[in-house]
Amino acid sequence: MFANIKSQIHKLAENVNKTEISRLEAMMEEMKSAEDLDELIVKHSVSQREAARICGMSEASFRIKAQQARDDGVIDDVKIHANRYLYTLEHIRRLMEWMEKPSWRDKFAECVVMAIYSNKGGTGKSTTATSIAAGFALDTTERPNVLVIDLDPQGSQRIFSSTPDDTRMNSLSAVDIMLGASGEEDDGAYAEYIEAGYSHEEILQESIYGTHIAGFDVIPAFPDDERFTAKFWINFAKGGKLDFVEYLNKHVVGPLKKYYDIIIIDTAPNISPLTWTAVESANAMITPVTPRMMDWSSTCQFLNTLSGQFDDLPSKGENLKFYRLVVVNYDDEKNRDRDLLNRIKDSAGPSLANNIIKRSHAFESAARKYCTIYDLKSKDAPARQLEKARDSVDSLVRELRLEFADIDWGGSNE
Numbered sequence: 001m002f003a004n005i006k007s008q009i010h011k012l013a014e015n016v017n018k019t020e021i022s023r024l025e026a027m028m029e030e031m032k033s034a035e036d037l038d039e040l041i042v043k044h045s046v047s048q049r050e051a052a053r054i055c056g057m058s059e060a061s062f063r064i065k066a067q068q069a070r071d072d073g074v075i076d077d078v079k080i081h082a083n084r085y086l087y088t089l090e091h092i093r094r095l096m097e098w099m100e101k102p103s104w105r106d107k108f109a110e111c112v113v114m115a116i117y118s119n120k121g122g123t124g125k126s127t128t129a130t131s132i133a134a135g136f137a138l139d140t141t142e143r144p145n146v147l148v149i150d151l152d153p154q155g156s157q158r159i160f161s162s163t164p165d166d167t168r169m170n171s172l173s174a175v176d177i178m179l180g181a182s183g184e185e186d187d188g189a190y191a192e193y194i195e196a197g198y199s200h201e202e203i204l205q206e207s208i209y210g211t212h213i214a215g216f217d218v219i220p221a222f223p224d225d226e227r228f229t230a231k232f233w234i235n236f237a238k239g240g241k242l243d244f245v246e247y248l249n250k251h252v253v254g255p256l257k258k259y260y261d262i263i264i265i266d267t268a269p270n271i272s273p274l275t276w277t278a279v280e281s282a283n284a285m286i287t288p289v290t291p292r293m294m295d296w297s298s299t300c301q302f303l304n305t306l307s308g309q310f311d312d313l314p315s316k317g318e319n320l321k322f323y324r325l326v327v328v329n330y331d332d333e334k335n336r337d338r339d340l341l342n343r344i345k346d347s348a349g350p351s352l353a354n355n356i357i358k359r360s361h362a363f364e365s366a367a368r369k370y371c372t373i374y375d376l377k378s379k380d381a382p383a384r385q386l387e388k389a390r391d392s393v394d395s396l397v398r399e400l401r402l403e404f405a406d407i408d409w410g411g412s413n414e
């Protein structure tokens with residue numbers, strides 16, 4: 001009987017392998033049409049008056065400056081819609097840089113590498129990662145460059161703005177790069193690029209997808225990233241070595257630090273070699289917690305294991321300069337949530353972020369549409385829900401920004 005089931009499963013595996021969906025097919029589902037992309041870009045565009053205000057100039061001087069920037073090829077043509085100029089986020093960033101306006105990088109020498117880490121599924125890790133990444137990137141004053149690295153093989157960071165005519169050879173995940181660059185794998189997508197003459201830096205650039213929000217990029221994940229864990233344990237069993245957990249920092253995060261101000265790593269809901277790579281690369285960490293008894297109880301267990309996990313890593317967790325628990329999906333109309341929040345506050349003390357991400361349908365709408373809460377239109381969610389979502393993320397982003405400013409991050413971006 002058992003042998004039958006075994007051969008049945010074997011057959012099943014053979015069959016499903018034949019019909020396995022390719023990366024491209026999987027990504028097609030989330031790809032945006034050129035029109036959708038245009039619409040999103042226009043949504044974040046501002047009028048000439050607003051652009052002048054952001055750049056800290058009068059509209060008259062701004063008009064002259066912007067014309068000069070166009071003549072010098074700093075920005076491309078600015079679209080006009082209903083008699084109004086539409087300055088995109090990209091235009092604003094380029095103009096501000098060209099005018100040498102102070103930026104995030106002038107204040108923060110070191111890249112903030114923030115792991116979103118919790119063993120509990122569905123606590124809002126990916127929502128938090130995407131929302132705060134967008135919140136930071138949309139800050140036109142300081143204009144940080146933000147990258148989200150998806151390390152969850154479920155691939156939840158699907159907000160990238162690839163269109164079906166994207167010409168890259170193949171899509172690489174952080175796992176492909178780690179395994180390829182370390183020489184653990186010589187037959188994957190990474191090896192294909194090397195054979196085609198690309199350098200490591202160029203391969204990294206190829207693996208990054210822009211989004212419709214200028215300054216917000218993504219490295220997506222794929223289901224076969226699961227193999228990292230299997231390979232780790234086989235390697236570990238042979239030599240008891242932990243080299244694998246250093247690969248993300250060595251081959252992906254480290255070389256990208258000079259291009260980004262904030263790198264956010266979204267992890268899978270487990271304690272595994274892949275999530276350890278995130279911890280090993282990070283100098284900041286957030287654990288989102290949903291104010292439900294079971295979730296909090298599970299998070300407490302997780303917190304009990306954290307320092308032990310650090311001790312076992314090569315860096316011993318000593319690179320971490322910032323840690324916060326963030327309450328996510330908080331329903332302010334429920335006594336239950338309020339009571340539990342008070343309990344969490346009592347036990348977490350200063351490790352708890354002051355700002356919480358409230359419960360709002362806007363997050364679910366954004367996830368369904370592969371976009372962020374900042375991209376939703378009024379028909380996508382009721383105004384109150386949209387406002388609640390944006391206000392809570394904006395406040396959290398402001399809090400993080402202020403906290404970051406007080407930290408001595410050490411080192412500097414080369």
Ligand SMILES: Nc1ncnc2c1ncn2[C@@H]1O[C@H](COP(=O)(O)OP(=O)(O)OP(=O)(O)O)[C@@H](O)[C@H]1O
Nearest residue numbers: 121122123124125126127269329358359360363364
């Ligand atoms: N503040 C919120 N309000 C309402 N819904 C939310 C909120 N935050 C997250 N959600 C919803 O909860 C679900 C789980 O969120 P999310 O995918 O971010 O969690 P996760 O921790 O990344 O999950 P996983 O462990 O599977 O990776 C999603 O459907 C998301 O839309």
Ligand SMILES: [Mg+2]
Nearest residue numbers: 125126152156
């Ligand atoms: Mg997730």
